[in-house]
Amino acid sequence: MWERLVWGLVAVAGVPLVLSGYVFAVERALSPFAARRRNALRPWLWLVPGVVLLAGFLIYPVVHTLVLSLFNATSTRFAGLGNYVHIFTERSMLTVLRNNLLWLLIFPTVTVVLGLVLAVLTDRVRYQWAVKAAIFVPMAISLVAAGVIWKFMYQYQPPGQPQTGTVNSFLSTLVPGFQPRAWLFDRALNNPALIFVLVWMWVGFAMVILYAALKGIDEALLEAARLEGATEFQIFFKITLPLMMPTVTVVTTTLVINVLKVFDVVYVMTNGSLGTDVIANRMYKEMFNYNDFGRASAFATLLLLAIIPVMFMNIKRFGRGGRA
Amino acid sequence: MSTAAPAALAPPRRGLEAVAARVAARGLLHAVLVGLSLLWLLPTVGLFVSSLRPAQQIATSGWWKALSTPFSFTLENYGYVLSQANMGRSFLNSLIIAIPSTVMPILVAAFAAYAFSWMRFPGRNVLFLVVVGLLVVPLQVTLIPVLRMFVATGISGTVPAVWIAHSAYGLPFAIYLLRSFMDELPVEMMESAALEGASHAQIFFKLVLPTSVPAVASLVIFQFMWVWNDLLVALIYLAGSPAVQPMTVTISSMVNSYGGGWEYLTAAAFISMMLPLVVFFALQRYFVRGILAGSVKG
Numbered sequence: 001m002w003e004r005l006v007w008g009l010v011a012v013a014g015v016p017l018v019l020s021g022y023v024f025a026v027e028r029a030l031s032p033f034a035a036r037r038r039n040a041l042r043p044w045l046w047l048v049p050g051v052v053l054l055a056g057f058l059i060y061p062v063v064h065t066l067v068l069s070l071f072n073a074t075s076t077r078f079a080g081l082g083n084y085v086h087i088f089t090e091r092s093m094l095t096v097l098r099n100n101l102l103w104l105l106i107f108p109t110v111t112v113v114l115g116l117v118l119a120v121l122t123d124r125v126r127y128q129w130a131v132k133a134a135i136f137v138p139m140a141i142s143l144v145a146a147g148v149i150w151k152f153m154y155q156y157q158p159p160g161q162p163q164t165g166t167v168n169s170f171l172s173t174l175v176p177g178f179q180p181r182a183w184l185f186d187r188a189l190n191n192p193a194l195i196f197v198l199v200w201m202w203v204g205f206a207m208v209i210l211y212a213a214l215k216g217i218d219e220a221l222l223e224a225a226r227l228e229g230a231t232e233f234q235i236f237f238k239i240t241l242p243l244m245m246p247t248v249t250v251v252t253t254t255l256v257i258n259v260l261k262v263f264d265v266v267y268v269m270t271n272g273s274l275g276t277d278v279i280a281n282r283m284y285k286e287m288f289n290y291n292d293f294g295r296a297s298a299f300a301t302l303l304l305l306a307i308i309p310v311m312f313m314n315i316k317r318f319g320r321g322g323r324a
Numbered sequence: 325m326s327t328a329a330p331a332a333l334a335p336p337r338r339g340l341e342a343v344a345a346r347v348a349a350r351g352l353l354h355a356v357l358v359g360l361s362l363l364w365l366l367p368t369v370g371l372f373v374s375s376l377r378p379a380q381q382i383a384t385s386g387w388w389k390a391l392s393t394p395f396s397f398t399l400e401n402y403g404y405v406l407s408q409a410n411m412g413r414s415f416l417n418s419l420i421i422a423i424p425s426t427v428m429p430i431l432v433a434a435f436a437a438y439a440f441s442w443m444r445f446p447g448r449n450v451l452f453l454v455v456v457g458l459l460v461v462p463l464q465v466t467l468i469p470v471l472r473m474f475v476a477t478g479i480s481g482t483v484p485a486v487w488i489a490h491s492a493y494g495l496p497f498a499i500y501l502l503r504s505f506m507d508e509l510p511v512e513m514m515e516s517a518a519l520e521g522a523s524h525a526q527i528f529f530k531l532v533l534p535t536s537v538p539a540v541a542s543l544v545i546f547q548f549m550w551v552w553n554d555l556l557v558a559l560i561y562l563a564g565s566p567a568v569q570p571m572t573v574t575i576s577s578m579v580n581s582y583g584g585g586w587e588y589l590t591a592a593a594f595i596s597m598m599l600p601l602v603v604f605f606a607l608q609r610y611f612v613r614g615i616l617a618g619s620v621k622g
Contacts, residue, residue: 004413008420011487015424019431020529027525042524043445050436050495051451053429056473057492058458061466068468121357134361136612137368140604141597142553144572148579148593149367152374152586164386166370200364208612261462264555268576280464280556288563293468303462311457318456318500 022049062304069297073290083298096277099191103262103278106195107202108255112248114199115206119214120236122207132211136204143201147268150197154183184269190276197265202258206251213247214240253310260306279303368597375401375590382586401591410566410574411592418570418596421483421558422551425490430543432491433498434536438528440499441506442514452503458496466493467560474561481565489557494547505539506532542613549600549611571596 026045030038072079087093118135122128138146155165159180163169168180183193217240225235241248263280270276272285279299286296374387376397381390390397406412439445440452470489474480479488509532517527533540551557555572562569575592578585604611 004416004420008416008423011420011424011483012427015428015487016431019428019435023435023525023528027523039443040445043439043443043448046435046439046443046524047451049432050499053432053488053492053495054455054458057470057489058461058466058496059454061469062461064469065465118357118360121353124353125357127357131357131361133608134365137601137604138364140549140600140611141368142555142572142600144553144555144575145593145597148575148589149371151579152371152590153367162385164382164384166366166386166388169386200367203364257460261464264572264576267555268579271580283464283467284556284559287468287560297468300462300464300467304465307460307462310460314459315453315456318459 019049065297065300065304068293069301070294071297072294073292075293079294083294086295087298087302092277093282095275096272096279096282099276099278100260100262102191103195103198103259104256106192107198107259107262108252110195111199111202111206111255112210112252114203115210115251116241116244116248118203118207119211120240122211123214132204132208135207138201139204141201143198143264144268146197146201147265150193150200151184151269154193156180156182156185184276185274187275190270190274194265194269194276197269198259198262202255206255209251210244210247213244217243253313257307257310261303371590372594374586375594377401377587379585379587382590401587402595405588405592405595409578409588409592411571411595413567414569414571414574415595417483417568418552418572420568421486421490421570422548424487425494425551426544426548428487429491429494429498429547430502430540433495434502434533434540435528436495436499437502437506438524438532440503441509442532443524455496455499459500461496463493463556467556471560481562481568483562483568485561486558489561490547490551490554493557494550498543498547501543502536502539505536509535541610545603545607545610549603552600 023046026042030042030045033041068075069083070079070081071077072082087097118131122131125131141149153166154168155163156168157163157165157180163172163180165180165183167183171178172180181189184190221239222235225239230238261280262278263284266272266276266278266281267284272278272281277285279302283296283299286292286299370387373390374382376399377387377390378396378398378400381396406415436455440448471480474485479485513531513535514527517531522530552570553572554570555576558570558573559576562573566574571592575589575596578589578592
């Protein structure tokens with residue numbers, strides 16, 4: 001215990017010291033050179049720690065994974081597109097792909113719509129800070145904790161016994177004749193039940209960003225429409241929403257990036273059983289349970305391919321940002 | 325307000341009917357907002373209440389029953405998970421992992437961002453575009469080769485492996501955010517410092533870093549929370565080393581081994597949530613800003 005604490009303290013103080021020391025050492029090492037030489041060398045030395053990390057732990061691994069996806073389970077024999085063929089033809093694999101598609105379609109749509117509704121509605125009440133805080137809290141906790149929370153919420157007891165799960169108990173009280181459901185075991189319900197957990201976590205994010213966009217709209221424009229006799233619904237769909245579209249796109253993109261690699265929720269709550277597996281969880285199993293590094297790499301590559309359009313969008317959008 | 329009133333004003337609705345419609349609309353608005361807020365809070369509240377209940381009660385009745393008499397709350401579950409289920413050790417591990425994994429990438433990124441912003445060199449724009457491209461790379465694409473490197477060098481299953489991995493993964497976003505902030509620093513300030521003969525290292529530590537505090541603060545919160553809440557990176561690179569695993573990994577393995585032991589799971593989950601919740605309520609503005617700024621990260 002104490003040894004661990006001491007070690008931790010050394011790391012906490014040591015890391016910044018070593019890194020700061022590096023920068024001063026660079027200036028020292030450059031001092032013998034002529035000014036021109038110094039200015040040419042300096043940027044690279046300042047970039048070295050970052051470039052080493054990026055090249056070694058992001059760029060090289062991506063390339064290596066692409067190569068590994070074309071090899072067999074133990075990376076010893078070239079397999080061509082064999083891993084991909086397997087993923088796109090084998091039944092349990094197709095379920096995995098179907099589920100990712102399900103997440104991809106449902107999660108961003110529901111989250112953005114709920115976020116939009118909340119952004120517009122909270123704007124009209126005085127206790128909006130409380131609503132915002134309540135909705136945003138789940139964003140602070142880990143997906144693992146969220147998984148535990150919702151596994152607890154979704155608990156199921158056979159009919160007739162007292163329902164200890166909040167969802168079943170709540171619905172039994174509210175809806176007459178409601179039969180308790182095994183949310184995580186029923187194949188018709190388990191995927192939506194899992195997807196809802198991620199919605200619960202991310203709605204706050206969508207709401208806060210969309211609210212900022214809403215506040216950016218010129219109030220005079222809305223007032224003019226009101227004077228013309230437009231209803232609130234017309235104003236929302238004809239003026240507010242079109243003006244918010246760029247932000248809606250940004251939020252949706254973010255949600256898509258995050259949902260593609262959804263892992264923690266599924267890993268903690270069902271571990272992909274009963275038709276709930278997704279790419280990232282299946283990849284983990286291929287790595288650690290089946291030791292098939294070819295298939296695991298092929299799954300990872302699929303995630304990368306799916307994200308490439310966003311990557312180019314970002315480069316186009318952000319690349320212009322810096323000074324010339 | 326618009327200056328010229330339009331010629332044809334819609335006739336304002338009058339009378340009882342209109343008032344009733346307005347009241348009904350307001351009522352619905354409040355019902356939806358209060359309902360959704362409660363719905364969003366209840367799961368967390370339910371977890372917290374349950375973590376304070378005796379095991380036998382958790383297994384036989386819903387957590388809301390604890391809110392009526394006779395009250396029976398206990399701290400036993402917390403005592404058990406902290407001492408017997410390794411949550412105490414894991415809490416420390418989470419800290420030991422998260423602090424350097426936050427400081428390291430932000431410092432390294434600040435060096436790079438400073439070079440991108442205030443030094444001229446060939447290939448600067450191309451290199452920055454590479455950083456932007458790396459923003460959204462899914463971690464999964466790096467796991468196998470990085471794990472192999474860690475195994476080959478013998479640091480797999482140790483805390484420094486996770487520090488290095490998190491530093492690299494957090495770097496593109498940190499560089500991006502800090503560069504856009506440092507670009508805005510006033511040229512005159514930088515030039516006068518250089519004229520006074522300050523070296524780049526001095527300018528960086530005495531001028532640039534202190535003025536970048538708002539950006540750094542958001543980044544610190546974002547990166548710290550990201551690492552604190554991370555499961556995947558720790559699960560992969562610390563596999564087989566329970567002694568150094570953070571809380572997320574410990575809890576996820578408890579889910580498997582304890583099955584329905586909700587008294588322990590709820591307490592353990594709440595312990596892992598305490599720090600983020602405190603940070604959230606204490607630094608709400610920075611916290612939201614950090615999360616929002618960081619959302620572009622892959």
